[in-house]
Amino acid sequence: MIKAKELEIVLIVASTLSILLLYLIGAKVSDPVSLEKAEKGSLVNFTGICVYSQKGFSILYDGNNTIILYETLKMDKSYKVIGKLLDESKRTVEALKIEEASKNTLNLESLEGAFWKDSSCYLLTPQRIKLSKCLNVTKGEKVKVYGLFYGDRFHVVDYIPKGLLKTPVNGMPFRIKGVVIRNITPITIWNGSEEINAYLPYKTKLELGDEVEITGIAKLYSTLTIYANSPSDVKVIGKAKTVPVGKETIGEIAYGVCQVTKDGIALSLNCTELKLYGFSADFGDIIEFYSIRRKNSLYCIRCIVKTPREELPNSICNPISGIPLKIQGKVTSVKRYKNGFGLANVTNENCWILVKLPKSLGVHPEANETLTAFGFYTTYRGAPAFEIPSRDDVCLDGPC
Template identity: 35%
Template sequence: MQIRDVIYLLLSIVFLGLALIVSNQEPTKLSDASEGSLVEFVGVCAYSSGDFSILTDGQVSVPVYSYLEPGKVYRVVGIYRGKGIKPREIREGTLELEEYIGAYWVDYYPSILTPKKIKLRFGLQNVTPGDIVKVRGVFFGSRLVPVEYEKLGRLREPRDGFPFNFTGVVLYGGNPALMLWENRSVRVYLRDNKTLTPGHRVSVLGITRVSGSRITVYASNFSILGIADEMIVSGGCRISEVLDDRVKVECLDMPLSNVTGRVGDIVEFKALKRFRDYLCLSCNVTQRATMENMICHPEIGKVGRVSGVVEEASMKRGSLLIKVSKNGCKVLVKIREQLNVKPGDKLDAFGVFSTYYSNPVLIVQGREDICVNSSCN
């Protein structure tokens, strides 16, 4: 054997011995590691791109020079170099995880609301915003890295600070809009200056604020499902009273808004029923000029017209009572205003028939509904 061969043999023995020493070396903790040390670390993959990943246990994070699947727990053994681990062995690991229950939400980033917002490192697969989820993971910086999660259902009632998905009818349009949901009113604020139209059935998803009986939803998105036909009424009848911003009509139990007219006018309407009124969605008004003279056949409780000659007029308890006759028929007209009228004047009036000491009387609302020596058409 030549000297050179002997040298090669001795070197091989030395290297084999060193390898055996290293292979039997117990890995140290990352906190005790120095350059070239054999280390062991258990953590969750918070980031991975190509052959570079980052593991974290929620307290300490370390680069690993290998591709790892985000969201998985790994046990890595390797050489500590350049403040990272060059792995020799990669296995599945176990780690104590933090657990949170809340509503999944995606705004500018995925999160869960408990109702405190906890940002997630990445989104949850097969989970939709508004789902209640149980998430287990560790934090990487300010964001939770999800490792395990399960869906627990969705909220059936609005809770303060949580997402809520509901379907209701728009009662008052615009932005904010007021919607009817299960006989409760919900104020809805929309993004990007969008508006809702009264009478539409709408599905809304957004963050809820609840204060006592008041429910407010800041909508993330919404979809129009169609017209709420069950909330729409149609018909036609006469105006019985004019209010400041709406009218009363004979055939509805509440005032009709979004329409103007005079007592005696006929309103053909398609209207949305709301809490305290009906909103006119489509209305046509026919003037009262063709209404017949009902002096000879008054109907108590009905809108009527009386035209005739004044027989007498007197003030009674703050109201002016006028006896009017025509073609042998007589009826009283009552108005709560001063009016310059005398026997022999011609009178034309619109109002609602009632009784005065068992006698029919036409109650006139205001001066625009009674005319002396002229027509009130």
């Protein structure tokens, strides 16, 4: 008797639910149809990607059609929906059943390019395609994405990472690694085989000799050029190797203590054939320096005058060929020739030397004046002589 009563209650509940379902769908119970074949009130079956979602409102898209659901769904997820079509425009569906669908059930598009992050996330092909979301891959990495275009962006359902580009492609992301050998705009990087120019983000600074890794957009000019758009794309990973001057290669730091043999915009030194830029010193000064090696020159990183030329010993009694010297003594006589060339005999204690005075030097010492000069030991008609490079290298009756 009790079992019969329970069965009667179950049948009543089932009947009530069936009536309610018929009321909700407003149609005869039948198999769901596609959106194209449906009419208002029909039971429809629709599979698509969620291309818009906010609380209690979502839009699904299958590549051709869109439907509106008053449900909260997850963006870029695939869903299969069975529900009642509420309007003749075939836009709004009252969902009766929603389940996540496999991406294989959709006719998805596929694109290949490189992931890039700027104000938004993009796929570069190199055409810039805005993505519906950022990908969990390295910036600049090649990817193959699956999804659908909707509105102004590509909605990504799935993607496959394919690693960084190994050779630069115009307009595509590329990562370079090397040593900073020039740090003005654009900076120049030596990667071990060639120079690469790079434009850095605003206020991003690098030091000469920094070993860096930079990710940016490649432009294939005569010199490969990289444009980095974020400070996070510029990483200092070390410092160039320091070696004794004369043993350095491009991109290494040369260290030395050497004497200036010629001054000017660049310094000539007695320890290398390369000129040193970025530092000022006088002819004859002994300098200590750390410099970055470029293709045909050195550039100062940290340089000091270790021994000013004024502190050099007086070499009038002990002249040495081939190196800058200092002499100091009293002018005992001066001889001038018709062509303007002159000779001054300078003595110090028991030592003497002839100082050459070409007209271009513009120096006119008088007897008994004290002459201090910096130059090179030479000879004149077999006699010991001294040659002065410029007017700045000689002083009369006073310190230089």
